[in-house]
Amino acid sequence: MSTQQWHKIIFSHSQITAGDESELTDMFNKIFMELGAPQNFALFSEIPKSGPDLIHYLSPAESKDMSSLIRKYSGTPCEKPENVKLRLLVGYQSVEKNIDNL
Numbered sequence: 001m002s003t004q005q006w007h008k009i010i011f012s013h014s015q016i017t018a019g020d021e022s023e024l025t026d027m028f029n030k031i032f033m034e035l036g037a038p039q040n041f042a043l044f045s046e047i048p049k050s051g052p053d054l055i056h057y058l059s060p061a062e063s064k065d066m067s068s069l070i071r072k073y074s075g076t077p078c079e080k081p082e083n084v085k086l087r088l089l090v091g092y093q094s095v096e097k098n099i100d101n102l
Helices: 013-018 020-034 068-071 093-095
Strands: 006-011 043-046 054-058 076-078 086-090
Touching: 006 020, 013 054, 020 043, 020 054, 020 068, 020 086, 054 076
Parallel strands: none
Antiparallel strands: 006 054, 006 076, 043 054, 043 086
C-alpha cells in the first residue's frame, strides 16, 4: 500500500448506530499514540451536506501503518478531499490547517 495515498471509509447510518465509527476512531487513535503521534498523521470526518452516510478520510502518511484498519472497514483509495468541510478527529490542528501539503 502506498504511503502517499488518501483513503476514505464510508459509514452507513446502521454502522454508526452499531458503533463502527466510534471503534474506528478509537483504533486510529491507539495506533496514532503507538507510533509516537506523528505530525502528519490524521483522521478527518466529512461534515455531510445531506444523507445518512458519514465519510472518514485517512491522511496519506498513515496508510502503510493502517492497512489492517483500512481493510477491516473497506477503505478505498481516493483523491485528497477538496471542496468539502472536514472535521479533524485525530491528529494535530496544524495538519488540518495545512491539508493542501499532505
